[in-house]
Amino acid sequence: MNRKLRMGMIGGGKDAFIGAIHRLAANMDGLIELKAGALSINPEIAQDSGRSLFLEEDRIYTDFKTMLEKEAAQPADKRLDFITIVTPNFAHFEPAMMALDKGFHVVVEKPITFTLDEAKQLKAKVEQTGLTLLLTHTYTGYPMVKQARAMVKNGALGKIRKVWVEYPQGWLSKLSEREGNAQAAWRTDPKRSGKSGCFGDIGTHAANLAEYISGQKIDKLCADLNIMVEGRMLDDDGAVLLRFDGGAAGVLMASQVAAGEENALKIRVYGEKGGLEWAQHEPNTLLVKWLDKPTEIYRAGAGNPHLDSFATHNCRTPGGHPEGYLEAFANLYRNFALTLQAKIDGVPPTMGALDFPSVDDGIRGMAFIDMVVKSSASQEKWTKFEI
Amino acid sequence: MNRKLRMGMIGGGKDAFIGAIHRLAANMDGLIELKAGALSINPEIAQDSGRSLFLEEDRIYTDFKTMLEKEAAQPADKRLDFITIVTPNFAHFEPAMMALDKGFHVVVEKPITFTLDEAKQLKAKVEQTGLTLLLTHTYTGYPMVKQARAMVKNGALGKIRKVWVEYPQGWLSKLSEREGNAQAAWRTDPKRSGKSGCFGDIGTHAANLAEYISGQKIDKLCADLNIMVEGRMLDDDGAVLLRFDGGAAGVLMASQVAAGEENALKIRVYGEKGGLEWAQHEPNTLLVKWLDKPTEIYRAGAGNPHLDSFATHNCRTPGGHPEGYLEAFANLYRNFALTLQAKIDGVPPTMGALDFPSVDDGIRGMAFIDMVVKSSASQEKWTKFEI
């Protein structure tokens, strides 16, 4: 392929958090360029944001429908390859469906849609169009998460028995949604966020990570969701007992009222022969624990001979040059871009390129939200995980 | 008081683990001397063990009844002050009752008895005799655990919302009880250990620590106990959702099949204003997290001006001279000894001296075991914590 891929963006104006992250991630490897945007429904913000990103004037839009209509009509040498959707949860489905209909590949911020039903429709659309969808479950983009998955998969730990995953944050310890915090406002609002707050926002990340690394799927669960801050409308805390289809037992803990915690996603997986521990705060380290010999510190790094090829493929720097959240995010975009390049070039993508979260992860995420909400309201101990 | 306290020991022969720990802990501060022992029911081991501990020949016994009979008849200047019981769980109750009947104070290794009912009888006996009982829940003897408790108590964190406590070990990852491991053999045997394995052994420590620091009592729980190693007779793993009487929600995780873990007890407590994190592997550090300012690293150390008096009272060395498990254990003995000294001298003990686990902790521990076993067998989500 002899050109960068062309990206359009829906949402992500100047005042938004995650849109900027997507752009940093898409920029990093020089494979993608932003060419059009409906960055805000506020015309002034849309305009300002587009200009500061050096968009051409006529490719700055204020509504996504106009953008998709007009951009679909661009000539081949200007045509967008894919659309990134970074609006609040309730506004993912419609633009995603329309983008696919117009022939664009799609990147969606998680959770994939507002409801499980929408997610299913989206999956049908992806299958029908043959287009590619990337769901940005960032944390599976880290090289040492890839390494962990590979070590489970190749049996280094033996049969997996335990999965403990936790995701404490503290930023909703107060009723910030009433104090002018825009992020807090939409994320705690059932009309914009969905039927779960904390578990929709971060619990799904934890569940996705647990299944990704363990190679097992959640089979049944027992949830206890809480609203810890008086006056809040959605859960801000909770814990879930898990049973996996491969026989593992687990616990998933998530909280946004763990005062003083930043974004402390952490997972531990134990098998018959050893265990793994990975924490997002120090993402380049994977602790590998053994029954009969000392714990080993695996470290990320291009050229590190003891790493699996999937881990190596997702490193840019040699060991000791820490890569972080943006690189993990960029790995999603890079693998997505390599897959699109291969499609465009008519060649099969490499395995590594194909390793990114997709619409199936989105459906499991939406089902997870449904199941924890259902279980939390139930007096029965176990709720079967059904899609 | 112008002499050391005199200790007799039941159990704890050469081949045992915890007896040696008790002796190290009792020796450390020079307040106690071992004077008699029924250290083993195996006469040879009893004899050897007693001699290697420099006991006088006529105070080495092979059964506890003879020892208690004969020692009760010693003259005042030789009479034992207290009896330490370090036999397996099923053999705590009888010697403890008899020791109290003979007028000796008692130290018992946890869990206090084999059944909750025995624990209640023991409590009645303690109250009736007016004697003092120390239950060696070691982990509350650490200075930074005292500090954590004090900070919760004085309101530094605001109302407590969350308690996460975990206790992973890996030493039962194989069926070691069939491979000649004596420790494993009795701890996984319902006849010697009780109705729970992992939760009787270490789950109770975690529950005790959670209640001690949070100042709240477990009110209801939802348990999922597992036998992960085929052929085992008692749980070796599990997790419990918790609700506390003060409004906190919590999770307790314990496992003896977390391959590669040593003894990784850890607790996190979050309130409205901040959180605490303490891990037994690095016991001299307490992380104090705040909503609005940087996390602080509190460190143990005599003379450390920012520590609570209960923490300081339980430090022997200045900051940076790490104290560990044996010192925590010795704190229990020291506080117990100071309490006995005060009793003997007819003066009121200091608050710090009184701060050690006692028969009430034992009863809650036994009830905890009952409740988790009951809950784990139930299809109902919540089981009320009742004694």
Add this chain to the structure above:
Amino acid sequence: MNRKLRMGMIGGGKDAFIGAIHRLAANMDGLIELKAGALSINPEIAQDSGRSLFLEEDRIYTDFKTMLEKEAAQPADKRLDFITIVTPNFAHFEPAMMALDKGFHVVVEKPITFTLDEAKQLKAKVEQTGLTLLLTHTYTGYPMVKQARAMVKNGALGKIRKVWVEYPQGWLSKLSEREGNAQAAWRTDPKRSGKSGCFGDIGTHAANLAEYISGQKIDKLCADLNIMVEGRMLDDDGAVLLRFDGGAAGVLMASQVAAGEENALKIRVYGEKGGLEWAQHEPNTLLVKWLDKPTEIYRAGAGNPHLDSFATHNCRTPGGHPEGYLEAFANLYRNFALTLQAKIDGVPPTMGALDFPSVDDGIRGMAFIDMVVKSSASQEKWTKFEI
């Protein structure tokens, strides 16, 4: 400014390490686009590399002179703004001088030149042309390094007494330069690397960081450089005692034979009231130690209220989303780009934008190399730091 800045690159073909890092860093924030390159003197590599970076065919060059000649003649709407030079040390000076002569701003990988004399000539050229030069001393681009510098500057620690800086790597523990390692080959070759190996490569980083944070300049030093691997031509290890002009004493340790170390740059600074500790392996944390209160853990993060404005300016993500080496590198490029934008727009750059290493840092770095080599060969204890 309504367009991205245009970059040309000299060196950095497919097989090189640092060129790719520069491109990642330049891409990240969407302010810069690569438009021309003399990426290798090997025509095939130059061609391949240029194409894989989507350069237009006629802007792919095989020698820097041709590139600078032709690019200087481009019309305004295509003209390069600056040239990045990522060749080995001996090939920095000539292209840098020529680029400045042609009116391009310049980015140079460190060390700035091959000799101190060249560095001085380059400084004269920068001053004469009024153009801007960025020297990529990466480590001062980290937000928590900015924070450390700010805390020293504002007197939080009192007068600085101690600076300990260390930079252990292990990758030259064997005679890799004879085993086909191209990086090792040129870096240990006096003809390509200069008069020092380890101290030219990483010792200069440590010295730069020490002066940047402490705000004091090295005044005299006592060096002990070593060649630890037999057959090597340049130092691969050493240590230096330091005295600073502000009264601090210090130690600088650097090694490339610290087997098992990756890239473990670390600095500690102590003043009358407290100390700072920062390690590149966990760059988002700054330990702030105090004489009379607990150590604090400062953490990077946009919007973190207790950070200095220079630190905040160099964060892209909220706390708990780790930024790493590439972001630190990108901070250099971003601040350089913001400075060029301001120049082009005819407005004054912000203070934060101006905060990047420049030709003066380059001169001090070259002098540092001269001084440690001189001192190491001397029997005198102290060598005065002179430029």
Add this chain to the structure above:
Amino acid sequence: MNRKLRMGMIGGGKDAFIGAIHRLAANMDGLIELKAGALSINPEIAQDSGRSLFLEEDRIYTDFKTMLEKEAAQPADKRLDFITIVTPNFAHFEPAMMALDKGFHVVVEKPITFTLDEAKQLKAKVEQTGLTLLLTHTYTGYPMVKQARAMVKNGALGKIRKVWVEYPQGWLSKLSEREGNAQAAWRTDPKRSGKSGCFGDIGTHAANLAEYISGQKIDKLCADLNIMVEGRMLDDDGAVLLRFDGGAAGVLMASQVAAGEENALKIRVYGEKGGLEWAQHEPNTLLVKWLDKPTEIYRAGAGNPHLDSFATHNCRTPGGHPEGYLEAFANLYRNFALTLQAKIDGVPPTMGALDFPSVDDGIRGMAFIDMVVKSSASQEKWTKFEI
């Protein structure tokens, strides 16, 4: 042996720091009992201290000469086995010599004497009497220090190239000796402490540890000692470049004005194949770094199969039950006691028992003090280490 060893103590009254530590260490293993003391030259403190330690009235003394005279005349079944000397540095020599003359084994707190010459006389006395002397260089008592030494010795790391040892404390950051701090007063007073402050107090520990682990002896050095706090009479800070007799190069850094540091002794040793890192703050961990495979975390613990026998011999608890400073100190006493027991029983002591610092360590320590003071005053770079 069928009794505890009997200890007498000189110095270590109620108000002293290190005397209490010695007693805790001597008590722990139940091998030693304190039977007599000249604990203070202040009669009231001596009396109070002796009583609180349950000494018999007639074995409480106020001067060491009387004590040694009278105790030498005790009958065999009461006679002291050894004398522990915990007075300030200037008052070590005389009681040590006299104790040996009276036939007592001796324990001396470090530094062994006030001058190198005294140390040599003491050595002659030890050799002449055939008695045993323990010098309490605590830090070599840690099991993971034993492990480190063993791994160097058995060649696991290849030839040792680098030794970095550091010992930062912050407690003398102010002129505390003028503010009523008794510890600070004598330690900074040349008449009581000797010719060096910081390097006599903690620099010697670092040097001892470096030689113990590396198995190499310091051959020449280049020191830079400082007085950082105005008005102080002895060095409170410094750094030393080292060359060892086995070819290693090293750095030793020690400071008592590293504000905010507790007692952060740390050592790193690198050989051709790997490196070791041990820090006293987390003493149960030894990081073992390798050129070609992941870093391993060795952990202390009785029964830990991958530990050397010298490490195991010095562990009391299983892995995960942290042992600390007092246990390290107790290891010195225990090995000394086992050696005395063997002597008394007329059997050869085990190798492990013999592994404690002795008069030769004391002589090297005193020579180290002399050499760093001499080097620091010299304009020559290198000073030969001579005894």
